[in-house]
Amino acid sequence: MSRQPRHFPLSVALFLLVLGSALPGAAMFSGYKTFFKDGEAKLEAGDHQGALADFQEAFRLENKASRYRLEGAIFANYLPRYKIALAYEPLDIMEAEAWIKKSTDALEEEVIKRQRKELAKYHADKNRIQKAAEEKRKALAAQFNIALSDAQNLLNQKKFAEARRAFQKLVQDYPNRPEAQVGLGKVDNAKLTHLRTMALDAKTAIIDRNFAKAETVIGQIERIDAGFGEIASLKQQIVDAKRRIADAADAEKRRKQLEDEKNRLAALEAERKRREALAQAQADNQTNNQTTSPPRENSPPQTNTATAQAEQNKAALREALLATLKPYRRGDPGKALSELQEIAIDGAEDSLSFRWLKGIYLLGKHHHSLEPDEAVLDLARGEILEVQRMQPDFRPDPGIYPRYVIEFFGATGN
The missing domain is CATH 1.25.40.10 (Tetratricopeptide repeat domain)
Incomplete structure (x- = not known):
């Protein structure tokens, strides 16, 4: 018996069709x-x-x-x-x-x-x-190594901005290569070290008063990193150093003016004393002429000749003593002392001025010596004591001599 084909209602067929199409x-x-x-x-x-x-x-x-x-x-x-x-x-x-x-x-x-x-x-x-x-x-490894070498060369040449860009590109292109990240980290450290070294160079130049070099170095620092913290301090150091030099120059100028005025007054006083001494010598000569026999005819004026010679010696001694002040003013009391002791004028060592200069030259030599010698200090004290004995009212002018000279003079007198 043959099986008849089974027919589904139309509604069932449509349901099965929709269900089949809906199966995922x-x-x-x-x-x-x-x-x-x-x-x-x-x-x-x-x-x-x-x-x-x-x-x-x-x-x-x-x-x-x-x-x-x-x-x-x-x-x-x-x-x-x-x-x-x-x-x-x-x-x-x-x-x-x-x-x-x-x-x-x-x-x-x-x-x-x-x-x-x-x-x-x-x-x-x-x-x-x-x-x-x-x-x-x-x-890629070869390209990376070349790019890494180029970036490192830029860093070695102190081209910090270019080196940073090169390492940043390496980090971006090769995120799995730690060398690129390490190189990027080196840039800031190398830059900071370089800037600190340059700042030290600028400070050294300021100490040496080479302000042009210092300003050039500061300009180079600004071009590398205008925000570097030491720039303002370095510029202020230059301003302060220039002001100190200007103040010192003004002080030296005033000291020189005072010294010149002192010398001028001393010269006037010396001339006054010379004239008084000459007048006294003439008066004494006239008195002697009146109490002794009249001079023979054609007899040379012995007293006038001796007086003139004495005046010449005084003038020569004064010039010689003033000449020794030049090395002393340059800060070389040892040379000044040598030149003073070489003066070969009769009666020089008995002069008040000679002993005073010898005392302050010895004191200066002791004061500036790296290994002070107490024997030199004793010699200085002896000369100054002799000056005080010869002229008790003598006082050094504080506007001319350094403080240590004034203090030593006062201590010696006491």
Whole structure:
């Protein structure tokens, strides 16, 4: 007895049709197959970007490698990771290598294991991609080493801004290479060390009063980093040093004026005394002439000659003593003392001025000596005591002599 075909009501048929179309598995299977087939066609045509998009969509819908029926008894291998690797190969060889490794890990080659030709192609493609990726890594490493060397050279040349940009680009392009990050960290330390060294050079130049050099160095620091913290301090040090020099010059000018005035007054006083002495000598001579026999005719004026000679000696001694003040004013009391002792004028060592100058020269020699000699100090004290004995009311002018001379004179007198 033959079985009659079973007919379903139209409503049931429509329900089954809607239910079948709503099954997610059927829709997904149809979707990934379509994208995979389109991707293979685009890959064959050389459209790798389009093929990559289709293979990625197929992989999103179904990531499991399998064989699917094309028509009748014909089957095709669904290997999404392998196909994605092939699509990536001319676009990004490193991504292609990553996907060929994913294909191996997912055992996609197992799906085509019994198909020798396809399996051989799979292995050939895998070897080619891996070899190309290795060559790419070597090329990138070489490029990295060159760029790293260039960045380091910029740092060695103290081109800190350029070095920073070079290292930053290396960090961006090679995020997995720690050398780039380390190099970037070196820039700030090297820059700070260099700026501190330059600041020290500027300070040394200021101490040496080489202000032009100091200002040049400060300008170089500003060009490297205008915000460097020591710039303002260095500029103020130059201002202060120049002001101190100007103040010292003014003080020296005033001291010289006082000294000149003192010398002028001393010269006037000496001239007055000379005239008084000459007048006294003439008076004494006249008195002697009145109490003795009249001089023979044509007898030379002995007294006038002696007086003139004495005046010449005084003038010569004064010039010689003034000459010894020159090395003393230059800060060389030892030379001044030597020149003083070389004066060969009769009665020089008995002069008040001679003893005074000898005392202050000895005192100055002791004061400026790196290894002071107490014997020199005793000699100075002896000369000054003799000056005080010869002229008890003598007092050195504090506007002319240094403080240590005034203090020593006062201590010796007490």
